[in-house]
Amino acid sequence: MAVTGFLKQVKDLKQQEVAHLTAKVDMGSLRALAESATPAGNFLTALGQSTPAKVGIIAEIKKASPSKGPIRPDLDPFEHARRYTRGGARAISVLTESNFFKGSLADLEAVRRATHLPILRKDFIFSEFQIYEARVAGANAVLLITPLMDPGELAAYIALAREIGMEPLVEINSERQFETAAKAGATLIGINNRNLETLETDLKVAQRLAPFFSQDLIPVAASGISARSDIEAGIGSGIVNFLVGESIVRAQDTEAFIGELLGETDRDTAAQTPLVKICGLTDPDEAVQCQGLGADAIGLVFYEKSPRHLSIEQAQKITRALPRETITVGVFVNADHGYIMERVTACNLRAVQLHGQESPELVKALARSGIWVIKTLFAQQQPGFDMARAYEDAWGFLVEDGRGTLPGGNARPWEWNRAARMETTARTRLILAGGLDPDNVQQAVNDVGPDMVDVSSGVERAYGKKDLKLVKKFIQAVKGTAKV
Numbered sequence: 001m002a003v004t005g006f007l008k009q010v011k012d013l014k015q016q017e018v019a020h021l022t023a024k025v026d027m028g029s030l031r032a033l034a035e036s037a038t039p040a041g042n043f044l045t046a047l048g049q050s051t052p053a054k055v056g057i058i059a060e061i062k063k064a065s066p067s068k069g070p071i072r073p074d075l076d077p078f079e080h081a082r083r084y085t086r087g088g089a090r091a092i093s094v095l096t097e098s099n100f101f102k103g104s105l106a107d108l109e110a111v112r113r114a115t116h117l118p119i120l121r122k123d124f125i126f127s128e129f130q131i132y133e134a135r136v137a138g139a140n141a142v143l144l145i146t147p148l149m150d151p152g153e154l155a156a157y158i159a160l161a162r163e164i165g166m167e168p169l170v171e172i173n174s175e176r177q178f179e180t181a182a183k184a185g186a187t188l189i190g191i192n193n194r195n196l197e198t199l200e201t202d203l204k205v206a207q208r209l210a211p212f213f214s215q216d217l218i219p220v221a222a223s224g225i226s227a228r229s230d231i232e233a234g235i236g237s238g239i240v241n242f243l244v245g246e247s248i249v250r251a252q253d254t255e256a257f258i259g260e261l262l263g264e265t266d267r268d269t270a271a272q273t274p275l276v277k278i279c280g281l282t283d284p285d286e287a288v289q290c291q292g293l294g295a296d297a298i299g300l301v302f303y304e305k306s307p308r309h310l311s312i313e314q315a316q317k318i319t320r321a322l323p324r325e326t327i328t329v330g331v332f333v334n335a336d337h338g339y340i341m342e343r344v345t346a347c348n349l350r351a352v353q354l355h356g357q358e359s360p361e362l363v364k365a366l367a368r369s370g371i372w373v374i375k376t377l378f379a380q381q382q383p384g385f386d387m388a389r390a391y392e393d394a395w396g397f398l399v400e401d402g403r404g405t406l407p408g409g410n411a412r413p414w415e416w417n418r419a420a421r422m423e424t425t426a427r428t429r430l431i432l433a434g435g436l437d438p439d440n441v442q443q444a445v446n447d448v449g450p451d452m453v454d455v456s457s458g459v460e461r462a463y464g465k466k467d468l469k470l471v472k473k474f475i476q477a478v479k480g481t482a483k484v
């Protein structure tokens, strides 16, 4: 498709760049890498949850732009992604284009380490190479700009992105482009208020095009959104997902600004809704049902003295049955690097939970291989909460009591709000565990404000066997809703 203005300039430049990079790469190996990548989060599911009362904000990491020049050149993608997550964003968009936007794939990788939210790679994408590259770096979605390719290519790239586990956000700026995107098979369609040929922005574009969308298509308004009134105008046209770049990057208080965009009441709920981990599953069907009810993470215990212990083969049956976006967590107690990595690889685990007296060096070594490391810190034994800084490479800290017959999974409530006083850094994710159940979890969440809650015994009918009614009640208590 012939393009003009800025779009032509960027396309010419990117074509050369991609040709240069592609010449050096074995596409078969890159595809294999992309297929085996398992980033958590599902972009389509996340945006599909939005409603007029609870809109979805895709918060963007954008250091500069061709129309505005430098916006926030010193932006730290990791720290900003943490703020977006805490503020209640539904997903994160990362500009990886380097010439005009000063972004990189390294920025996306940093965001992947910082958040469980789904990530969109935003770039000028018109090759298989860039789609594989996005997935390998940890993206859950890619931007495909309709006028950058012909309709046949667009359909092929939409299909390719889905084949390797990503959902494309297909961008349009006119009614004609909308028809092309819909025919090519797009589900998520980004209506860009900015015309990429002239760089002119008009907020009315999204409001004008949204009424063309049928029920099965999801519009996302993008560009120029800077206030709650812009969101409300979008809601009025049937749009409930918004991609916000410049204004969110410039905000002095990021979390508060996201709160304003969401509307005060939304912010309160969004920011306080932690993820749910159901731990100690032993049965594939039960694991799948827990995930279906809304569990974000599933814990598999690799500790032989536990009645919930799993062999590699049993764990594989569970992880293979779960959808790719599930955060699968292997739970270990004082195991060595080899033992842990054998299970990570064989069972395709996303995260490991070290529930004993493991060293900071082991945490560092595991984190270096790209796996999320959850280190347990105990109220009543070592390592205690004061050890958080020694484990700075950990993805998060699971806090628990530490008394009982087992290192964990003892159904023992404790003084949870001690965890709220824990000295932490901005990078710390807090996972609250120990004696939680459907009746006490809401109070514990209010007191501590964790990023994730973890339960085992409180939703069990026997060791390793979950009572799905209790699981549902637990998730409902945490999220205010559980899927049926």
Ligand SMILES: O=C(O)c1ccccc1NCC(=O)[C@H](O)[C@H](O)COP(=O)(O)O
Binding pocket: 279, 280, 299, 301, 303, 306, 307, 308, 331, 332, 333, 353, 355, 400, 406, 407, 408, 409, 410, 411, 412, 433, 434, 435, 436, 454, 455, 456, 457, 458
């Ligand atoms: O669950 C186990 O059997 C277990 C054994 C050894 C180390 C850790 C273990 N579980 C860790 C968990 O993540 C539990 O979910 C967490 O301790 C909370 O358990 P509960 O108090 O039963 O909800």
